[in-house]
Amino acid sequence: xxxxxxxxxxxxxxxxxxxxxxxxxxxxxxxxxxxxxxxxxxxxxxxxxxxxxxxxxxxxxxxxxxxxxxxxxxxxxxxxxxxxxxxxxxxxxxxxxxxxxxxxxxxxxxxxxxxxxxxxxxxxxxxxxxxxxxxxxxxxxxxxxxxxxxxxxxxxxxxxxxxxxxxxxxxxxxxxxxxxxxx
Amino acid sequence: xxxxxxxxxxxxxxxxxxxxxxxxxxxxxxxxxxxxxxxxxxxxxxxxxxxxxxxxxxxxxxxxxxxxxxxxxxxxxxxxxxxxxxxxxxxxxxxxxxxxxxxxxxxxxxxxxxxxxxxxxxxxxxxxxxxxxxxxxxxxxxxxxxxxxxxxxxxxxxxxxxxxxxxxxxxxxxxxxxxxxxxxxxxxxxxxxxxxxxxxxxxxxxxxxxxxxxxxxxxxxxxxxxxxxxxxxxxxxxxxxxxxxxxxxxxxxxxxxxxxx
Numbered sequence: 001x002x003x004x005x006x007x008x009x010x011x012x013x014x015x016x017x018x019x020x021x022x023x024x025x026x027x028x029x030x031x032x033x034x035x036x037x038x039x040x041x042x043x044x045x046x047x048x049x050x051x052x053x054x055x056x057x058x059x060x061x062x063x064x065x066x067x068x069x070x071x072x073x074x075x076x077x078x079x080x081x082x083x084x085x086x087x088x089x090x091x092x093x094x095x096x097x098x099x100x101x102x103x104x105x106x107x108x109x110x111x112x113x114x115x116x117x118x119x120x121x122x123x124x125x126x127x128x129x130x131x132x133x134x135x136x137x138x139x140x141x142x143x144x145x146x147x148x149x150x151x152x153x154x155x156x157x158x159x160x161x162x163x164x165x166x167x168x169x170x171x172x173x174x175x176x177x178x179x180x181x182x183x
Numbered sequence: 184x185x186x187x188x189x190x191x192x193x194x195x196x197x198x199x200x201x202x203x204x205x206x207x208x209x210x211x212x213x214x215x216x217x218x219x220x221x222x223x224x225x226x227x228x229x230x231x232x233x234x235x236x237x238x239x240x241x242x243x244x245x246x247x248x249x250x251x252x253x254x255x256x257x258x259x260x261x262x263x264x265x266x267x268x269x270x271x272x273x274x275x276x277x278x279x280x281x282x283x284x285x286x287x288x289x290x291x292x293x294x295x296x297x298x299x300x301x302x303x304x305x306x307x308x309x310x311x312x313x314x315x316x317x318x319x320x321x322x323x324x325x326x327x328x329x330x331x332x333x334x335x336x337x338x339x340x341x342x343x344x345x346x347x348x349x350x351x352x353x354x355x356x357x358x359x360x361x362x363x364x365x366x367x368x369x370x371x372x373x374x375x376x377x378x379x380x381x382x383x384x385x386x387x388x389x390x391x392x393x394x395x396x397x398x399x400x401x402x403x404x405x406x407x408x409x410x411x412x413x414x415x416x417x418x419x420x421x422x423x424x425x426x427x428x429x430x431x432x433x434x435x436x437x438x439x440x441x442x443x444x
Contacts, residue, residue: 068237
């Protein structure tokens with residue numbers, strides 16, 4: 001393979017590098033999660049960094065929400081395609097497991113969009129306190145219905161249509177809704 | 184049919200395979216509930232838990248395979264390790280390969296396993312292997328959720344109707360002899376402790392007994408008496424059930440080598 005160093009110089013100026021990274025972040029803010037298509041990968045908190053390596057490749061550090069999240073590969077492919085389409089490539093994804101993703105990393109704007117979409121956003125995760133073990137008669141924190149805002153709600157199922165969500169029901173307006181699990 | 188691979192016998196690789204295979208085979212068993220659980224919410228719950236376990240297994244098998252190369256051997260990827268090993272080279276605890284049984288067996292096993300894995304992930308978060316520590320940091324959150332969910336069901340069934348209580352008691356009698364294997368150490372545990380890779384599994388026994396015992400007490404179930412029987416899946420000598428699991432799990436890759444979709 002012939003590497004055209006004139007077209008893609010190995011040494012870039014500081015300003016070029018910084019501008020390319022800024023533009024990459026801008027593009028990423030428009031790349032939505034495929035399972036929850038109203039929240040961007042940046043607002044979801046799974047993009048952990050954007051860097052340019054020594055050969056000029058854009059390296060996007062991505063962390064998975066759940067170990068077995070089947071959307072991981074699709075998200076990575078979408079990110080690469082979006083950055084390449086914006087002329088910011090070549091791009092590669094670096095899987096970054098640590099520190100483990102927490103729902104606390106979802107931005108305020110992301111939370112608002114989840115609510116508007118009908119998904120109750122997660123409450124804060126208290127990492128210092130061990131999760132209390134409840135047996136039957138669970139009484140989780142009161143959760144507001146994303147449609148009518150009533151807190152007269154109940155959990156129908158601990159697991160939902162995707163790894164990151166549980167299923168709830170509003171007893172005031174009668175509508176079922178999803179809850180983005182706090183982890 | 185592609186030839187089976189041979190995996191490094193290095194204790195660090197074996198230690199990771201024990202965890203990865205336990206997650207993988209158990210996920211395969213939980214997946215059998217897809218479309219068969221008594222209510223749709225549990226159908227979704229069981230397959231969601233299987234998905235978490237598959238994710239954990241993929242990460243651990245990937246790390247085990249790269250470690251083989253770092254130790255001077257041949258590298259293997261997650262697919263080769265999952266699909267091209269023979270039964271004797273699987274290192275899962277025997278209890279996860281037992282047939283899925285009824286809902287009581289499934290929930291009691293889920294609860295016991297989730298508590299064990301939670302305790303193990305908590306310790307592995309301090310592993311000397313940075314990748315293993317990172318995998319554990321994520322997995323421990325998932326195991327906690329599985330623990331909570333399964334414990335709720337164990338109590339509902341054990342302290343439920345006469346039928347569910349009798350089924351729970353029978354399930355516990357069936358599973359109990361197989362739990363002992365999990366906490367019996369050998370040279371693989373010694374090496375993991377020495378290298379800082381992870382704890383001896385016997386070191387988790389007291390905490391496991393306390394946490395699982397608390398759930399059983401709430402479920403009005405008595406821990407059965409200890410028996411001399413020991414299963415030996417962690418050293419590759421399995422029950423008659425694993426072969427059937429592997430036949431189903433491996434058939435596509437064995438028939439269409441390298442097939443992807």
